[in-house]
Amino acid sequence: MIRMENVSMTYAKDIVGISNVSLHVEKGDFVFVVGKSGSGKSTLMKLLLKELDPTSGKIYINGHFLNEATRRTLPYIRRKIGVVFQDFRLLEDRSVYENIAFAQKVIETPSDQIKKNVLKMLSMVGLLDKYKSNPKELSGGEQQRVAIARALVNSPDILLCDEPTGNLDIVTSEEIMKLLKLANDQGTTVLVVTHNLDIVQQMNMRTITMSEGKIISDMAKGGLAYED
Amino acid sequence: MKINSAGYQIRQGFKNIHRNKLFSVASIATIAACIFLFGVFYSMVSNFQYMMDNAEKQIAVTVYFDANIPESKLDDIEDKISARSEVDRVEYTSPEQAWSDFQRQYFEGKEYLAEGFKDDNPLANSGSFSVYLNKAAAQEGLVTYIEGLDGVRQVNKNNEVAKNIATGARLVEYVAAAVIIILLAVAVFLITNTIVLGITVRKDEISIMKYVGATDAFVDAPFFVEGIVIGLIGSAIPLVVLFFLYKHIVSYILGHFSVMKGIFDFLPTANVFVVLIPVSLILGLAIGALGSFFALRKHSNV
Ligand SMILES: Nc1ncnc2c1ncn2[C@@H]1O[C@H](COP(=O)(O)OP(=O)(O)O)[C@@H](O)[C@H]1O
Ligand SMILES: [Mg+2]
Numbered sequence: 001m002i003r004m005e006n007v008s009m010t011y012a013k014d015i016v017g018i019s020n021v022s023l024h025v026e027k028g029d030f031v032f033v034v035g036k037s038g039s040g041k042s043t044l045m046k047l048l049l050k051e052l053d054p055t056s057g058k059i060y061i062n063g064h065f066l067n068e069a070t071r072r073t074l075p076y077i078r079r080k081i082g083v084v085f086q087d088f089r090l091l092e093d094r095s096v097y098e099n100i101a102f103a104q105k106v107i108e109t110p111s112d113q114i115k116k117n118v119l120k121m122l123s124m125v126g127l128l129d130k131y132k133s134n135p136k137e138l139s140g141g142e143q144q145r146v147a148i149a150r151a152l153v154n155s156p157d158i159l160l161c162d163e164p165t166g167n168l169d170i171v172t173s174e175e176i177m178k179l180l181k182l183a184n185d186q187g188t189t190v191l192v193v194t195h196n197l198d199i200v201q202q203m204n205m206r207t208i209t210m211s212e213g214k215i216i217s218d219m220a221k222g223g224l225a226y227e228d
Numbered sequence: 229m230k231i232n233s234a235g236y237q238i239r240q241g242f243k244n245i246h247r248n249k250l251f252s253v254a255s256i257a258t259i260a261a262c263i264f265l266f267g268v269f270y271s272m273v274s275n276f277q278y279m280m281d282n283a284e285k286q287i288a289v290t291v292y293f294d295a296n297i298p299e300s301k302l303d304d305i306e307d308k309i310s311a312r313s314e315v316d317r318v319e320y321t322s323p324e325q326a327w328s329d330f331q332r333q334y335f336e337g338k339e340y341l342a343e344g345f346k347d348d349n350p351l352a353n354s355g356s357f358s359v360y361l362n363k364a365a366a367q368e369g370l371v372t373y374i375e376g377l378d379g380v381r382q383v384n385k386n387n388e389v390a391k392n393i394a395t396g397a398r399l400v401e402y403v404a405a406a407v408i409i410i411l412l413a414v415a416v417f418l419i420t421n422t423i424v425l426g427i428t429v430r431k432d433e434i435s436i437m438k439y440v441g442a443t444d445a446f447v448d449a450p451f452f453v454e455g456i457v458i459g460l461i462g463s464a465i466p467l468v469v470l471f472f473l474y475k476h477i478v479s480y481i482l483g484h485f486s487v488m489k490g491i492f493d494f495l496p497t498a499n500v501f502v503v504l505i506p507v508s509l510i511l512g513l514a515i516g517a518l519g520s521f522f523a524l525r526k527h528s529n530v
Contacts, residue, residue: 079441
């Protein structure tokens with residue numbers, strides 16, 4: 001599903017994003033990525049979205065060789081990758097419903113299917129009664145649920161989350177993580193960058209630790225060293 | 229691009245225009261000014277050319293002959309001149325005709341002055357051909373040719389008029405072209421900035437679109453709609469204004485300066501606008517599309 005081979009990425013001279021990272025994530029995996037601020041977690045996520053290109057190494061995602069994706073082919077690869085950010089990134093000039101429907105409209109999903117899919121997602125994240133609300137009227141946790149619904153509405157194979165609970169309190173964070181686990185249970189491969197070590201411990205899933213751009217440990221579900 | 233999203237794109241395009249009202253209006257106004265001036269120049273130049281074509285037909289070269297030239301020789305010269313492609317027609321003025329024209333012109337009311345000449349025509353050697361051209365520019369060559377003919381004494385040309393008309397027309401065309409090119413550049417610049425502003429306003433939206441996998445064409449389309457609509461509105465407005473102005477100005481001139489009637493013959497409104505309407509609309513569309521293209525090439529990489 002995701003394979004990185006000796007991937008390095010440097011921003012400018014001497015500014016290392018990540019350094020010689022090799023990683024293999026299987027279909028259906030749920031993986032936490034942890035590490036101090038500046039350790040290269042966001043860089044890793046951006047490389048998987050081809051927002052950044054590696055300085056060296058190879059990246060395969062969902063059967064595509066990402067290094068060679070072009071402006072023409074990249075959109076179709078991204079349609080199978082959902083993204084969730086710390087700051088939600090909802091559009092405040094439209095309702096909750098429209099925020100989710102937007103993700104389908106812009107990839108030209110037929111309108112009869114859009115309605116069906118959006119309602120399904122709203123019910124999954126538990127916000128059916130707020131479909132008309134403006135994102136500004138929602139709590140942080142609710143906004144992040146909308147963002148997750150938007151990320152999942154196109155039925156991606158992979159869900160990438162960069163600190164999805166970074167702006168949320170503990171209780172809300174646990175709820176969001178449960179939602180991500182639910183998506184994973186339904187077959188989506190999930191990668192979650194987080195600072196929240198309590199939740200990581202509690203959920204007991206595969207956990208990758210980064211430091212100074214390198215992977216320094218990779219623990220499988222159950223706390224054992226992961227064997228690739 | 230699917231058909232049901234074409235509607236979406238067009239709506240988004242109009243939304244962009246609405247959101248950037250101030251800039252959109254400024255762009256429309258610039259394009260309108262540009263197309264208006266283009267229309268004014270075009271009307272002037274095309275009428276000028278039309279009048280010139282008419283005037284050229286009035287220009288004649290006068291050919292005088294050797295004294296006592298035989299009739300057969302005259303016919304021969306006439307045939308040779310008529311055969312030239314730049315010659316519209318040749319008119320013969322006999323010495324008798326020239327004398328009576330002269331008397332009518334100079335001795336009017338004092339016919340007694342002519343009495344002294346009796347039957348002795350003082351202009352016996354002033355028979356002439358008036359050669360009318362269909363192209364003023366061809367005059368020089370024709371004169372040289374006629375001067376070389378046997379039996380021709382003198383050729384009076386109409387050089388000044390021909391030259392003035394030709395250079396006058398050329399000058400108007402150059403000035404018009406320069407002004408229009410400058411205005412076109414300003415219009416493209418303004419529309420580019422309007423669309424850049426639209427892209428900036430929609431930065432978050434575009435970024436989400438790219439994350440979820442919208443194609444470049446899908447992201448760009450509303451901005452092309454925006455540019456093209458601004459361009460078309462900007463060219464349609466001056467066309468309407470020009471249409472009414474043209475009709476009224478021509479009829480005003482013809483109504484108030486009746487002297488003009490013989491000299492100036494204006495092109496009918498339909499003849500001017502059958503060219504002006506499509507050219508202006510295409511110009512507006514091109515300005516808009518070009519502005520969108522420049523704006524997107526610079527600013528839509530997310
Ligand atoms: N746009 C950028 N330009 C230059 N350096 C950057 C940029 N983004 C990140 N970095 C640097 O790359 C390293 C990794 O950053 P990042 O991947 O954001 O870490 P994390 O998400 O783990 O906090 C840091 O040293 C950071 O300062
Ligand atoms: Mg980060």
